[in-house]
Amino acid sequence: SQELEQSPQSLIVQEGKNLTINCTSSKTLYGLYWYKQKYGEGLIFLMMLQKGGEEKSHEKITAKLDEKKQQSSLHITASQPSHAGIYLCGAATGNQFYFGTGTSLTVIP
Amino acid sequence: DGGITQSPKYLFRKEGQNVTLSCEQNLNHDAMYWYRQDPGQGLRLIYYSQIVNDFQKGDIAEGYSVSREKKESFPLTVTSAQKNPTAFYLCASSTTGGSSPLHFGNGTRLTVT
Numbered sequence: 372s373q374e375l376e377q378s379p380q381s382l383i384v385q386e387g388k389n390l391t392i393n394c395t396s397s398k399t400l401y402g403l404y405w406y407k408q409k410y411g412e413g414l415i416f417l418m419m420l421q422k423g424g425e426e427k428s429h430e431k432i433t434a435k436l437d438e439k440k441q442q443s444s445l446h447i448t449a450s451q452p453s454h455a456g457i458y459l460c461g462a463a464t465g466n467q468f469y470f471g472t473g474t475s476l477t478v479i480p
Numbered sequence: 481d482g483g484i485t486q487s488p489k490y491l492f493r494k495e496g497q498n499v500t501l502s503c504e505q506n507l508n509h510d511a512m513y514w515y516r517q518d519p520g521q522g523l524r525l526i527y528y529s530q531i532v533n534d535f536q537k538g539d540i541a542e543g544y545s546v547s548r549e550k551k552e553s554f555p556l557t558v559t560s561a562q563k564n565p566t567a568f569y570l571c572a573s574s575t576t577g578g579s580s581p582l583h584f585g586n587g588t589r590l591t592v593t
Contacts, residue, residue, distance in 0.1 A: 380520075402579040413484075413570060413584035421579060459522065461582070466530055467538065468513065468572075468582055472522035 374398075375460055375471035383477040384450050392445045392474045394460030400440045404461040408473070414459065417445075452478045482507045486571050486585035493565075493592050501556045501588045503571035512554035513572040513582065516540060523570065529554055530576055558590060565592045 374397040384390050394403065402421050406414040418427045420436035420443060427434050431448045447454055455478045461470040484505045493499045505512065511530050515523040525538030529548040543562025548554055554573075558565045568589050572582040 404581050406584075411568070411587070411589065413486075413586040414572075414582075416581045416583070419579065419581055461523075463579065466511070466536070466576075467525060467528060468574075469525070470515075470523040472520065 375462060375469060377458075377460060377471035377474050379474060380472070381475040381477070383479065386451060386478055386480050387449055390447050390450055390476070392458050392476075394443045394445070394471050396441045396462060398441070398464075400436065400443070400462050402463050403434075403436055403440075403443045404463075404468075405434050405443070405445055406459045406461060406470075408457040408459060409455075410457070417458075447476075450476075450478045452480055454478055484571060484573055484583055484585035486569075486588050489586065489588060491588055491590045493590070495592055496560045497592075498557055498559050499565075499590065499592075501558070501569055501571075501590070503554045503556065503585060504552055505554075505571075505573045505583075505585075506552060507573055507583060508551070509573035509583070510551065510576045511574045512548070513574075514538075514544075514546065514554070514556045515570045515572065517568040517570060517587075526556065526569075558592075565590060 376395045405417040418434045423438040423440045433446045457473045459473045487502045513528040514526040527546040529535035545557045571585045574580045
C-alpha cells in the first residue's frame with residue numbers, strides 16, 4: 372500500500388509566522404491531495420497536485436509537488452488562528468485513497 | 481446543497497452489541513469509502529465501494545461489514561468481533577475514474593464501553 376509520511380507531527384507557531392508541512396511518499400505520486408481537518412469534524416479538500424513541479428495557491432496556502440513526484444510541501448504564509456487544525460496529505464493508488472498521519476497546527480494569537 | 485451526511489454525530493454502545501453507522505450522499509458519486517481515525521494514526525481504510533452492490537475490503541476490514549444497496553447509501557456495521565471499536569469514523573465519496581478528490585462527511589464518534 373501507499374505510505375505517506377508527514378512532518379512535523381505537530382507545529383505551534385505565533386500568529387503571523389510562516390510555516391511548512393512536508394509529505395513524503397514511498398512511491399511515485401500520480402495525484403497528491405491536501406486536506407484540512409478541524410478537531411472532531413470531517414476533512415475539507417484544499418488542493419490537488421498532479422504534475423511534477425506543480426504549484427498551487429489558495430489564499431495564503433501554497434502547495435508544491437517536487438519534480439520526482441515523491442514529495443509535497445504545504446506552505447502557509449502569515450499564519451492566522453483560522454489556519455489551526457490538522458493537515459493531511461492523501462494519495463490515490465488504484466481505487467483506494469491513502470492518507471498521511473497528519474500534522475497538527477496550533478496558531479497562537 | 482450537495483454533500484455527505486453521517487449520523488449520528490455521537491454514538492454510545494455497550495461491548496458485545498453491533499452498531500450501524502449511517503452515510504448518505506446526494507452528490508451522485510459512484511464511489512464511497514469508510515475510514516477510521518485514531519489519534520496519531522491518521523486515516524485507515526475499512527471498506528470501499530466503486531459501484532452499487534459491490535464493495536471491497538480495505539486495510540482494516542476485520543470486525544466490520546458494509547452494504548451498498550443504493551448509490552446514495554453506504555452503511556457501516558461495527559460488529560462485536562471488532563476488538564477496539566471506539567474511534568472516529570469518516571465516510572467519503574468521489575466520482576470514479578480520473579483523479580477526483582474525496583468529499584467527506586462530518587464523522588461519527590463511536591464509544592463502546
